[in-house]
Amino acid sequence: MRTLTGVGSTPLSGVGTARWYRPEAGLTLPDRPDPSAVDAVAELARFADARDAAREAIRDARDRAAERVGEEEAAVFEAHEQFLDDPELVDDIKAAIEDGTPAEHAVHDRFAAAIDQFEALDGQMAERADDLRDVRDRLLRALLNIGTDAEADDGAALADLGDLPAGTVLLAERLTPSDTAELDPDAVAGIATVAGGRTAHAAIIARSLSIPAVVGVGEPLREVEEGADLLVDGTDGRVVVDPDAESRAAAATDAAPPVTERVATADGRPIEVAANVGSEAEIAPAAERGADGIGLFRTEFLFYDREAPPSEEEQYEAVTAALSAFPEDRVVVRTLDIGGDKQVSYLDLPDESNPFLGRRGIRLSLDEHRDLFETQLRALLRAAASEGGEGLAVMFPLVSRLEEVDAAAEAVESVAAELAAEGVDHAVPELGAMVETPAAAFLADRLADRLDFLSVGTNDLTQYVMAADRENDGVAAYHDPLHPAVLRAIDRTASAAAGTDAWVGMCGEMAGDPALTELLVGLGLDELSMSAVTVPAVKNRVREIDSAAARDLAEEALACETRAKVRELLDG
Structure with missing residues (x-):
């Protein structure tokens, strides 16, 4: 038995047979x-x-x-x-x-x-x-004029990536996003690559598919022969060659959700660990992984790949399906978040020179597409009155002004009155706002006074705090949520809500990294929402944390002057 080390990307384990993928052989x-x-x-x-x-x-x-x-x-x-x-x-x-x-x-x-x-x-x-x-x-x-198959060392063609034999552990120099998106998670027991990092797009897709993955193993991985028995431990970042029976047994039990109940820190502070969901197909896996509900239900999937917007009834059915899957938990639905990098062809969105700073999110809902917003609110308020609907929460994206929150709340009241006049059962759910802009972080105390909750969207918050377009590779080095400025924006948000009735959560890749869980608990977050596959690992990590020690760690991180110092602190 020999162990190679890399970076754990998907916190799951799997055992299978090594098959090398070498696309360059055909090029x-x-x-x-x-x-x-x-x-x-x-x-x-x-x-x-x-x-x-x-x-x-x-x-x-x-x-x-x-x-x-x-x-x-x-x-x-x-x-x-x-x-x-x-x-x-x-x-x-x-x-x-x-x-x-x-x-x-x-x-x-x-x-x-x-x-x-x-x-x-x-x-x-x-x-x-x-x-x-x-x-x-x-x-x-x-x-x-060639296909996508690649040649293995022994000259036999590697099967199409979408049709690999069951129990395959796929080895490669690296995998591209399109390579990874082709994989069948029921067939692929794991992935290990010579190069790559946890935040690469291929790694993110592997997590979404719940495929155990270890990236950045380095040159020693090349020594693994075709057909070798391998264990991929995506939690600890290990690739074990010829694993023994005990290691195999441990990996076999990893497929079951290790924590289905709610968790608290070692000293008793409860932390909600929820899942991000971007399609109806992701609801059941989130429940199976033991998520404490849905912390971010992205409704955009209902609007894509069609000729016209979804009806009120379609939206109602999608939301009630999510509520049915989590009858005892909260389901946080984000109202339509389009614009910027999210375009919908039939809506004829404005062509702007800088769409990330233009009309998107709640701005579009309150202006050009008020009709879509009100239709969505009708579906949501009806869902809030359905069986299990008391767990529904609704949050507004890209808030930057108090007037937007007030206008959105007024729209909710108007739709509620309209439904009442029609004799339609409805209820007003919890209302919250995404904290994605510096303005929202600075106004967090006023937002907490008006709303039931705040949810920090780290992807956009980092983009706007650092003035770095997350799709612009020229400034990718700036897009790091561990930069002290971003951490201070998160801290300001959580501190502003402390002592109020509003709870504070976080959704995004940052929330799903077990290595950052202690820091986030120390910053005062009440809820963490993430890709479903990372829920068990984060829950287990929460149980190990002492709240006082976590706060000390957060204070040290907030005192750091550079992101390198923050990373050094966390690695230590």
């Missing part, structure tokens, strides 16, 4: 011809056709990913499509072709340079190199 380029022999016009046409084919494949991958893991995770493929139109990439490739370089070589060369630039950087920006590889490989497959 061997032909020898370069003499530039004078290259028909530049024909090569430019081939490149144009390859872009069209890649675009279609990316859109298909986005649709499949949205259906399987949710719209939020599938959004990465929209960024992939943008790479196809990036003038720096496209113009350079065309220029190389016009100088006598065949299209496949021009694509390979230009993407190689871009990948090298990303990998020279730290953190999430380096991990975005995998997204470039994904787009590059789609273009090369189209240009070389």
Whole structure:
């Protein structure tokens, strides 16, 4: 038995048979011809056709990913499509072709340079190199007229990634987001990669699929032979070669939710551990993992991939289905959050130069799309009066002004009066706001006076506090929720609500990282909501925490001047 170490990405364990995935084996380029022999016009046409084919494949991958893991995770493929139109990439490739370089070589060369630039950087920006590889490989497959199968060392073709044999532990140099989105979680017992990080898009998709994963194992992983017995421990970041019977037995029990009851810290402070849900398909797995309800029910999935908005009845049925799955727990529904990176074609959203700072979230609901907002509120208030509806809570996204909260609350009252006049059963649920903007953090005390709860959305809060577009790779190094400025915004929010009747939660990747649980408890959060797969690990971590020690840790983190110091503190 031999143990390799890496970074645990999905906190589950699995045992199976090693199968290597080497997509590069099928992407061997032909020898370069003499530039004078290259028909530049024909090569430019081939490149144009390859872009069209890649675009279609990316859109298909986005649709499949949205259906399987949710719209939020599938959004990465929209960024992939943008790479196809990036003038720096496209113009350079065309220029190389016009100088006598065949299209496949021009694509390979230009993407190689871009990948090298990303990998020279730290953190999430380096991990975005995998997204470039994904787009590059789609273009090369189209240009070389080959499929997606890859060759294994022994010459046998590796099966299509969507149809791997049961009990496969997939090994690779790295996996792209589209590779990972193809995997069948019922067949794949685990993933281990030589390179990669926990916040890479492929790792996020693997978590959404509940596939045990360890990334960044390094060169020792290459020594693992095809067909070897492996255990992948995504909690402790271990890959065990030829695991013994005891290790296998421990991994086999990991599939069951370890904690189904609510939990408290070692000194008795209760912490709610809920799940983020982005589609109806995610509701049952969240319940199976022991989530204390739903802390973020993203309603956007109801509006995508259709010709017109969902009806009131469709929305009512989706929400009541979630309530039925968690009859004793809270279900927090976020009202429609579109705009920015979330577009809906039939709504004709405004074309803005900086959509993340434009009309999105509650701004659109109170203005251009008031009709959609009121229809959604009708469905929600009706759901609040259904069986189990007392657990419903509704929160408004991208709040930055008190006037918005007041207007939203007035809309709720107006819809309630309308339903009453129609003789329709309804109830007013808990109302809350997402804290995603610095304005909301600064106004947290006033928001807590008006509302039943606040929920910190760390992805957007980090983006706005750091003035760093989370989709802009040029500033990816700034997008770190552990930056002291972001931590202080979280602390300010929780402190402002302390002593009031309002509770404070958090949703996003940060909430689902067990390594950060003590810090978040110390910052005063009452609820943590995350990908369902991480619920058991976070619950177990909560039980180990002493509240006083957690607060001391938080105070030390808040005193740090750089994110590097915060990470050093947490790693220590």
